[in-house]
Amino acid sequence: MKALRQIQKAMRRDRQFGLMHSARDMAPDVSHGELLYLEDLNLSFDGFKAIDDLSFYLEAGELRCVIGPNGAGKTTMMDIITGKTRPDSGSASFGLNIDLLELSESEIAEIGIGRKFQKPTVFECHRVIENLELAMAGDKRVFPTLFAKLTGEQRDRIDDVLGIIGLTEHAYRDAGALSHGQKQWLEIGMLLMQDPLLLLVDEPVAGMTHQEMDRTAELLRSLAGNHSVVVVEHDMEFVRAIAKRVTVLHRGRVLAEGTMDQIQNDPKVIEVYLGE
Amino acid sequence: MGFIRALKGDTGGQIMLFLLGLVAIVVPILNLWVPASSPWYLSTYTVTLLGKYLTYALLAVAVDLVWGYLGILSLGHGAFFALGGYAMGMYLMRQIGERGVYGNPELPDFMVFLDWSELPWFWYGFDQFWFAALMVVLVPGLLAFVFGWLAFRSRVTGVYLSIITQALTYALMLAFFRNEMGFGGNNGLTDFKDILGFDLRSDGTRIGLFLASAAALALGYLACRFVVSSRLGRVAVAIRDAEARVRFLGYRVERVKLWIFSFSAALAGVAGALYVPQVGIINPGEFAPLNSIELVIWVAIGGRFTLYGAVLGAILVNYAKTYFTGVMPEAWLFALGGLFVLVTLLLPKGIVGLFARRKRSTAQPADVTP
Numbered sequence: 231m232k233a234l235r236q237i238q239k240a241m242r243r244d245r246q247f248g249l250m251h252s253a254r255d256m257a258p259d260v261s262h263g264e265l266l267y268l269e270d271l272n273l274s275f276d277g278f279k280a281i282d283d284l285s286f287y288l289e290a291g292e293l294r295c296v297i298g299p300n301g302a303g304k305t306t307m308m309d310i311i312t313g314k315t316r317p318d319s320g321s322a323s324f325g326l327n328i329d330l331l332e333l334s335e336s337e338i339a340e341i342g343i344g345r346k347f348q349k350p351t352v353f354e355c356h357r358v359i360e361n362l363e364l365a366m367a368g369d370k371r372v373f374p375t376l377f378a379k380l381t382g383e384q385r386d387r388i389d390d391v392l393g394i395i396g397l398t399e400h401a402y403r404d405a406g407a408l409s410h411g412q413k414q415w416l417e418i419g420m421l422l423m424q425d426p427l428l429l430l431v432d433e434p435v436a437g438m439t440h441q442e443m444d445r446t447a448e449l450l451r452s453l454a455g456n457h458s459v460v461v462v463e464h465d466m467e468f469v470r471a472i473a474k475r476v477t478v479l480h481r482g483r484v485l486a487e488g489t490m491d492q493i494q495n496d497p498k499v500i501e502v503y504l505g506e
Numbered sequence: 507m508g509f510i511r512a513l514k515g516d517t518g519g520q521i522m523l524f525l526l527g528l529v530a531i532v533v534p535i536l537n538l539w540v541p542a543s544s545p546w547y548l549s550t551y552t553v554t555l556l557g558k559y560l561t562y563a564l565l566a567v568a569v570d571l572v573w574g575y576l577g578i579l580s581l582g583h584g585a586f587f588a589l590g591g592y593a594m595g596m597y598l599m600r601q602i603g604e605r606g607v608y609g610n611p612e613l614p615d616f617m618v619f620l621d622w623s624e625l626p627w628f629w630y631g632f633d634q635f636w637f638a639a640l641m642v643v644l645v646p647g648l649l650a651f652v653f654g655w656l657a658f659r660s661r662v663t664g665v666y667l668s669i670i671t672q673a674l675t676y677a678l679m680l681a682f683f684r685n686e687m688g689f690g691g692n693n694g695l696t697d698f699k700d701i702l703g704f705d706l707r708s709d710g711t712r713i714g715l716f717l718a719s720a721a722a723l724a725l726g727y728l729a730c731r732f733v734v735s736s737r738l739g740r741v742a743v744a745i746r747d748a749e750a751r752v753r754f755l756g757y758r759v760e761r762v763k764l765w766i767f768s769f770s771a772a773l774a775g776v777a778g779a780l781y782v783p784q785v786g787i788i789n790p791g792e793f794a795p796l797n798s799i800e801l802v803i804w805v806a807i808g809g810r811f812t813l814y815g816a817v818l819g820a821i822l823v824n825y826a827k828t829y830f831t832g833v834m835p836e837a838w839l840f841a842l843g844g845l846f847v848l849v850t851l852l853l854p855k856g857i858v859g860l861f862a863r864r865k866r867s868t869a870q871p872a873d874v875t876p
Contacts, residue, residue: 312754339756351751353744360740370757372765376738424755 256341258325258427265290265428265458271310271320273482280306281317282482288428293454295469296462298479299502304462305348307479308430312345313338324428340370344426348433350413354406358397358416361405362388365420387423395419395449411442418449429459435468447471512731518858519731522814523724529556530720534713550709555828557716557784559821564723564777566804566820567813568770571730573802574811575739576766577746579664582671583774584798585678586646588788590775592682593645595695595788596629597638598706602699615697616690626688635702642779643772650771651764658760658767663749672795679793694789701783712784719780723817726773730813733766742766803842807849809856818857 258265266288273281281303288294296304309315310322313335322330330338353361366384369375380388392398395415400408405416414434421429431450435443443465450472453459463469469476469490476493478485486496493499513519533556536548565587572578599614608618612625631637653674657667685691704711733739744752745759753759782788801820808819823842830838853859 335753336756336758339754345754347751351748353740353747353751355743355747356740363737364740364744364752365755367756370755372738372758372761375741375757375762376733376736378737420755 256328258341259327260290260325262326263289265292265325266311266460267321267323267326268307268311269321271307271317271322273306273310273315273317279482281310284320284479284483286477286484288458288460290427290458291455293450293459293472293474294461295473295476296460296479297464297466297469297476298485301481302479303482304479305432306482308345308432308460308462311338311430312343336370339424342425342427343430344421344424344428345430346414346417346421346432346434348436350410350417352405352408352413352416352420354404356405357402358405358408359388359392359401361416362391362419362423365423367423367425391419391422394422394452396445411438411446414438414442414446415449418446418453422453426457429453429457431459431461433463434461435463435465443468444471510728512728512735514735516731516735516814518812518814519727522817523727526560526720526724530717533716537713538709550712553709553712553716554784557712557719558781559824560716560719560723561777561781561784562801562804562824563817563820564719564726564780565774565801566808566816567723567726567730568773568777569801570805570810570813570816571733571773572767572770573805574813574816575734575746576742576763577749578763578767579668579802580671580767580770581668581795581798581802582673582675583771583801584795585671585675585793586650586771586774587778587781587797588675588678588682588790588792589646589649590642590778591782591788591792592689592695592778593632593638593641593775594779594782595698596632596641596689597635598698598701598783599695600629600633601701602697605699606697614690614695616685616693617688620685628688639779642775646775646778647768647772650768654764654767658763661760672798675793675798676795679790679795682790682793690789692790694787694791695782696787696789698783698786706783706786715780715784719784722776722780726776727813727817729769730773733769734813738762738766800842803846805856807845807856809858811855812858815856815858822857 264287266286268284268286271281271284272279280301284303284307286307296307298304306315310317311330313330313333316331324330324341324343328341330343333341353364356364363380363384366387368378368384389398392401395418397408397412397416397419400412405413408416418429418431418434421431434446434450438446447468450459450461461469461472473490475488476490477487478493478496478499480502485502486493486499488496513523533548533553536546537550537553540547565583568586569580569583572580572583602614604611606615606618608615610618613622617625632641653671657670662670681687682689682694683692689695698706700706701711701715704714706712734742741752741757741762745757745762749759778788778792804819804823805816806819807823808817809815823845826841826845827838830841849856
């Protein structure tokens with residue numbers, strides 16, 4: 231069965247081959263409206279099923295929240311999408327045509343999937359503006375990077391992003407000197423510099439004050455539409471503030487999917503998660 | 507010129523290069539034109555010693571580039587230095603010609619002694635200076651490239667990488683000790699006569715080598731500055747601090763490491779090649795693991811993450827070494843160890859950290875200014 235699917239996959243006419251195209255030139259085919267397809271994913275660590283027959287679809291331009299108790303597989307799902315972890319079986323594709331399981335982490339970043347980590351990891355020794363410069367989409371091979379100069383256009387782009395994330399005044403400060411919330415925004419800014427089609431945002435408001443949370447919610451809402459966004463978050467209040475659709479994961483499977491109201495009234499969800 | 511712009515904002519480097527230029531003018535005058543009876547006279551011995559320090563300083567810059575800016579603690583840079591030295595030594599051996607003890611025009615003395623009848627293939631071409639000069643850069647560079655390709659691709663980092671680099675230099679030392687390797691075994695290569703036709707014993711040649719070392723240090727420094735002040739340099743520092751994050755930005759971390767590591771190794775090779783004609787000998791002792799550790803200490807003492815700090819550290823520590831091993835040789839290793847402990851505890855930024863204030867909040871980097 232598995233072999234048959236492999237053959238089927240190899241025979242698809244719309245598939246782009248790695249040999250013929252570098253990752254940079256690939257664009258996902260979203261003619262069916264979906265940007266991300268995860269189908270029948272399975273992954274176990276030492277017998278523990280972290281991901282169990284997980285299927286997940288994301289529309290282009292959608293803002294989706296993923297919630298679930300600890301160990302539900304949220305972060306592992308992100309790891310699979312970004313190529314950090316490979317599933318034991320199943321398929322993951324970006325648009326109809328790009329098989330994510332065949333690309334390396336840096337290739338996945340190049341085709342337009344950006345990720346913000348749980349712990350903000352900005353480059354503390356670099357200034358805010360340099361952090362954005364490094365994250366900028368462009369030729370990232372060694373020698374072009376050695377001789378790279380910032381064009382006026384790129385400089386404008388950096389200024390735009392500085393405005394979006396509200397760090398214009400802090401552009402020349404070392405990133406290490408920023409507050410926790412500012413670091414989180416800088417991370418989101420770094421994602422935006424990559425011009426991603428899909429943003430994966432892991433726990434953006436952990437440890438934030440209420441004001442910072444409100445600003446983050448506003449920021450993420452403003453990104454949807456131009457980008458597809460997946461937000462993994464524990465904070466229910468925050469999820470309610472931003473999400474149109476919510477997916478609940480439990481033990482590596484999708485437990486429920488729908489609007490926040492539907493989710494909150496779903497007895498299965500109440501039992502495993504909200505009821506705690 | 508990109509190289510000149512690379513000095514922008516690098517006050518320490520400007521001072522260092524200015525002093526280097528000054529020394530390069532004053533030393534030849536004091537040696538060649540001041541009479542030997544004058545108190546200002548600088549002996550040729552001292553000139554050679556200074557030249558040696560300059561080659562060490564270049565080596566330290568190479569180490570600082572990979573350690574301070576890329577986070578790779580290489581404990582094997584002595585190997586690249588020694589390989590560059592051997593390439594130069596092979597050229598100098600071939601220049602001896604018939605003037606060797608055995609008078610064989612083709613074979614170096616140690617080969618005649620070992621009863622070899624012809625020159626091994628890997629000695630071909632070393633009678634040409636250009637070929638030897640090419641090998642000085644290529645051999646250490648290629649070794650570092652192959653080594654780095656294997657190590658970085660398997661994502662070997664941190665202390666594990668340090669240990670394999672240490673093993674690399676140790677393995678090379680054992681190999682070069684063997685007579686069958688064809689590099690003079692235990693005794694190494696020595697008894698050099700002349701370089702490019704100039705007598706190695708004459709004051710003029712010594713000054714020439716000293717000036718070549720100063721020029722190599724200045725150019726090597728500028729090249730490293732160019733790298734660290736480019737966007738690639740900022741990527742390198744980012745890799746040092748958060749490697750996984752850089753990978754997710756789409757940079758190929760392995761390749762960045764590979765190229766900078768190989769460049770640094772080639773630079774170490776150049777330093778070795780200038781070192782050998784000045785000290786007059788190269789033997790497998792240069793591969794000793796202790797040497798590689800010592801040069802990391804120079805960088806730590808001078809100040810990691812500032813290239814001029816590495817220069818300062820190399821010169822200061824080696825001056826102290828010359829002094830101590832003259833006055834009380836048995837105390838030197840204790841002094842070095844003590845210095846290292848003190849600097850690590852009290853001056854994590856090295857000696858330059860004492861007077862270098864971080865000017866980052868006011869100065870702006872070269873290519874992100876509007």
